[in-house]
Amino acid sequence: MKLTARPGGPLIGEAAIPGDKSSSHRALILGAMATGETRIIGLLESEDVLSTVRAIEAFGVPVERSDDAWIVHGQSWQSPEGPVDCGNSGTTARLLMGAVAGMPDVRATFTGDASLSARPMKRVAGPLARMGATIDGGEYLPITVAGGRLGGIEYRNVPASAQVKSAILLAGLGTSASVSVVEPWPSRDHTEIMFARFGCPVSVDDTPDGWVISLGEKRKLSGCGLAIGADPSAAAFPLVAASITPGSDVLVRGMLVNPLRTGLYETLEAMGADIELSNERIQSGEILADVRVRGARLAPCHVGAERIPAMIDEIPALAIACAFADSESVIEGLSELRIKESDRLGSIVAGLAACGVTAIPDGDSLRIFGKGSVRGGAAISTQGDHRVAMAFLSLGVASQQPVEVDEAEMIGTSFPGFVEVMKSIGADIG
Numbered sequence: 063m064k065l066t067a068r069p070g071g072p073l074i075g076e077a078a079i080p081g082d083k084s085s086s087h088r089a090l091i092l093g094a095m096a097t098g099e100t101r102i103i104g105l106l107e108s109e110d111v112l113s114t115v116r117a118i119e120a121f122g123v124p125v126e127r128s129d130d131a132w133i134v135h136g137q138s139w140q141s142p143e144g145p146v147d148c149g150n151s152g153t154t155a156r157l158l159m160g161a162v163a164g165m166p167d168v169r170a171t172f173t174g175d176a177s178l179s180a181r182p183m184k185r186v187a188g189p190l191a192r193m194g195a196t197i198d199g200g201e202y203l204p205i206t207v208a209g210g211r212l213g214g215i216e217y218r219n220v221p222a223s224a225q226v227k228s229a230i231l232l233a234g235l236g237t238s239a240s241v242s243v244v245e246p247w248p249s250r251d252h253t254e255i256m257f258a259r260f261g262c263p264v265s266v267d268d269t270p271d272g273w274v275i276s277l278g279e280k281r282k283l284s285g286c287g288l289a290i291g292a293d294p295s296a297a298a299f300p301l302v303a304a305s306i307t308p309g310s311d312v313l314v315r316g317m318l319v320n321p322l323r324t325g326l327y328e329t330l331e332a333m334g335a336d337i338e339l340s341n342e343r344i345q346s347g348e349i350l351a352d353v354r355v356r357g358a359r360l361a362p363c364h365v366g367a368e369r370i371p372a373m374i375d376e377i378p379a380l381a382i383a384c385a386f387a388d389s390e391s392v393i394e395g396l397s398e399l400r401i402k403e404s405d406r407l408g409s410i411v412a413g414l415a416a417c418g419v420t421a422i423p424d425g426d427s428l429r430i431f432g433k434g435s436v437r438g439g440a441a442i443s444t445q446g447d448h449r450v451a452m453a454f455l456s457l458g459v460a461s462q463q464p465v466e467v468d469e470a471e472m473i474g475t476s477f478p479g480f481v482e483v484m485k486s487i488g489a490d491i492g
């Protein structure tokens with residue numbers, strides 16, 4: 063399916079952003095591993111999260127949807143009858159591999175679509191095997207994990223991947239041995255926050271060696287109630303579109319503003335974007351706020367590698383903002399972008415060039431030569447990547463000529479209502 067964004071007037075209104083994808087996966091998986099019932103409000107109902115729902119059902123865990131919540135009836139997992147299809151979702155595959163690793167009676171084969179089957183898995187399989195799980199497979203899916211009686215680990219997580227850290231912590235629930243992950247700079251900490259909600263506090267120490275995240279003595283999760291905040295990675299698209307469209311004024315209510323997820327917003331502010339946070343509050347252990355963005359002239363940015371984990375999925379959106387800045391931006395530390403749903407670095411460079419913007423990859427860095435305005439007038443090949451599709455549709459709302467993207471059905475991976483939300487604030491996308 064193709065979609066086209068056409069330039070129009072300012073974007074005005076409230077953008078209704080669905081629940082955070084990372085938190086939604088974790089709520090389901092922890093709920094499935096817990097004793098008792100977990101009631102989740104605000105779960106993201108996107109393809110990636112539905113892959114996790116189907117996967118935990120395949121492990122014999124009942125999941126129901128009521129009018130206002132998803133309810134997971136946590137219990138002991140059974141080996142599924144067939145392979146567990148993780149679809150397009152790296153988080154599903156990597157976190158579930160970790161969960162199964164710590165369950166001695168469970169064995170499962172994980173598969174995925176063509177994109178997921180080309181993404182590296184040894185980063186997770188390696189530490190799980192070191193802990194004592196039996197792993198059958200190489201770098202790529204399909205991989206079979208047979209859970210075992212695990213030993214402990216102290217794992218240095220480089221590059222700082224929240225999926226790797228989470229897989230190790232989930233596996234660690236199956237052992238009483240010492241389990242810790244050391245990160246040179248911190249990756250998103252939703253697993254740690256949620257472990258505490260389920261009754262298993264995790265300690266985090268800032269040491270000269272890095273952040274040391276360690277499981278405590280308590281390793282049995284108890285079901286709980288959770289409410290999930292709006293996804294800052296999804297909100298990035300309407301909010302960047304508002305930033306680059308003069309006269310815009312867009313509000314997102316209840317957005318997750320966990321500091322390990324707000325790298326994009328801090329960078330936009332440093333570029334001169336008009337961003338206002340209000341009504342900050344804590345919900346289910348996470349910080350939420352209402353975020354208002356108005357159109358502004360943007361200056362270029364220089365982002366160092368240490369800031370990337372806090373904005374890893376927002377680089378396509380940031381690249382669009384940089385294209386509208388008035389000179390050269392540099393974003394460093396982007397090697398992980400090559401192994402997401404597509405080679406995002408390549409997709410961004412090709413897409414920007416088609417829209418008349420020069421962008422040059424330079425090792426792990428990306429240089430984008432903004433000129434204050436963007437021509438557009440291109441058909442973008444998204445390589446089946448939801449974030450690339452949404453980024454270039456956001457560009458097309460503010461460029462001089464329309465922008466078309468292909469494989470737009472992939473947007474449902476993370477943000478099924480994207481087009482309706484963009485239309486609700488005045489964008490012309492169809």
Ligand SMILES: O=C(O)C1=C[C@@H](OP(=O)(O)O)[C@@H](O)[C@H](O)C1
Binds near residue numbers: 398
């Ligand atoms: O833990 C998570 O929920 C995620 C972690 C990040 O991946 P890495 O762990 O590979 O950095 C991110 O890109 C992904 O979309 C979601």
Ligand SMILES: C=C(OP(=O)(O)O)C(=O)O
Binds near residue numbers: 150476
């Ligand atoms: C990289 C992403 O997700 P995952 O790794 O779960 O496929 C993403 O949503 O941008």
